[in-house]
Amino acid sequence: xxxxxxxxxxxxxxxxxxxxxxxxxxxxxxxxxxxxxxxxxxxxxxxxxxxxxxxxxxxxxxxxxxxxxxxxxxxxxxxxxxxxxxxxxxxxxxxxxxxxxxxxxxxxxxxxxxxxxxxxxxxxxxxxxxxxxxxxxxxxxxxxxxxxxxxxxxxxxxxxxxxxxxxxxxxxxxxxxxxxxxxxxxxxxxxxxxxxxxxxxxxxxxxxxxxxxxxxxxxxxxxxxxxxxxxxxxxxxxxxxxxxxxxxxxxxxxxxxxxxxxxxxxxxxxxxxxxx
DNA sequence: CACTCTCCCTGAAAGC
DNA sequence: TGCTTTCAGGGAGAGT
Numbered sequence: 001x002x003x004x005x006x007x008x009x010x011x012x013x014x015x016x017x018x019x020x021x022x023x024x025x026x027x028x029x030x031x032x033x034x035x036x037x038x039x040x041x042x043x044x045x046x047x048x049x050x051x052x053x054x055x056x057x058x059x060x061x062x063x064x065x066x067x068x069x070x071x072x073x074x075x076x077x078x079x080x081x082x083x084x085x086x087x088x089x090x091x092x093x094x095x096x097x098x099x100x101x102x103x104x105x106x107x108x109x110x111x112x113x114x115x116x117x118x119x120x121x122x123x124x125x126x127x128x129x130x131x132x133x134x135x136x137x138x139x140x141x142x143x144x145x146x147x148x149x150x151x152x153x154x155x156x157x158x159x160x161x162x163x164x165x166x167x168x169x170x171x172x173x174x175x176x177x178x179x180x181x182x183x184x185x186x187x188x189x190x191x192x193x194x195x196x197x198x199x200x201x202x203x204x205x206x207x208x209x210x211x212x213x214x215x216x217x218x219x220x221x222x223x224x225x226x227x228x229x230x231x232x233x234x235x236x237x238x239x240x241x242x243x244x245x246x247x248x249x250x251x252x253x254x255x256x257x258x259x260x261x262x263x264x265x266x267x268x269x270x271x272x273x274x275x276x
Numbered sequence: 277c278a279c280t281c282t283c284c285c286t287g288a289a290a291g292c
Numbered sequence: 293t294g295c296t297t298t299c300a301g302g303g304a305g306a307g308t
Contacts, residue, residue, distance in 0.1 A: 001301060034284075034303080058302080076301050077286075092286085111285045113302060156279065165303080173301065264280060266301070 002074040004137070004170030005213035007058050010080055014062065015053040017082055017103055022049050023064075025098035033094060033114045034075065044068050044118050045097070057133045057169030069121045071129065075113030081106040134169045137206050142168065144200040151191040151199075158194060159187035159268050162206075171206065174241045175213070177269045179205040181240045186275045187261075187268045240269040250274045 026042040048066040062070040085102035095107040119125045135142050150167045161167050162176040180187050182205035244260035248271040256273045
């Protein structure tokens with residue numbers, strides 16, 4: 001389940017092979033994913049070149065030389081495979097772009113929670129599309145003061161606030177759990193009731209955990225595959241995520257184990273002793 | 277407005 | 293062993 005680091009790694013991988021390449025063919029193999037593929041998708045892509053590949057939250061933005069931006073969200077199970085002209089489409093390959101020099105990229109997404117659309121980069125469309133997307137957690141603008149202002153009056157649990165893409169963009173279930181563990185904050189804490197000092201700690205933890213994951217090459221669970229097609233099995237070790245019943249890594253001598261709870265239908269893993 | 281719940285979907289894993 | 297059930301979750305939209 002790609003979160004910010006996985007999307008970032010995917011973008012870097014795409015940039016490496018696609019920049020300046022010309023789009024020679026666009027194929028859709030079904031009518032759409034979470035939303036239909038735009039009718040003019042192929043028309044607006046064909047013959048243009050890739051200017052850059054950027055990321056906004058969990059969205060991949062492939063910026064084209066004709067002023068359009070191809071926007072891809074990987075959803076739960078999406079992956080982008082980089083291949084050559086010999087690649088044969090496989091099950092759940094929904095969207096294929098062919099480039100000059102026989103390069104191809106394939107969007108494979110078994111669960112189809114992903115999204116593909118195309119926007120004009122210089123117009124309201126683009127701004128409108130990302131209107132509700134919060135601040136980038138790795139930007140210098142993401143500070144304790146900013147987070148405090150976002151959480152002011154919020155009664156929801158801090159874990160749920162971190163998952164809210166309007167509060168901060170790019171954090172999913174795994175990194176929300178991991179960041180809270182590192183900051184020593186209970187996922188159940190009311191968002192607005194957390195001290196400035198702890199919010200500072202949380203901001204640092206978020207930046208740290210995301211940065212480490214990017215450096216680890218995009219951490220992986222189950223179905224994330226690097227853009228070059230290799231599995232990312234050098235993934236970071238989660239300290240709490242998926243470790244229900246296992247000992248807390250902070251406290252070996254006592255019999256403290258990681259607990260799992262459900263918050264708004266999402267699993268949360270945490271240490272009831274280390275996180276207050 | 278603030279918040280929770282449901283739905284979409286498939287494959288892996290657990291349960292029987 | 294093999295079939296059935298459960299679970300995983302991002303984000304939109306309905307419901308409270």
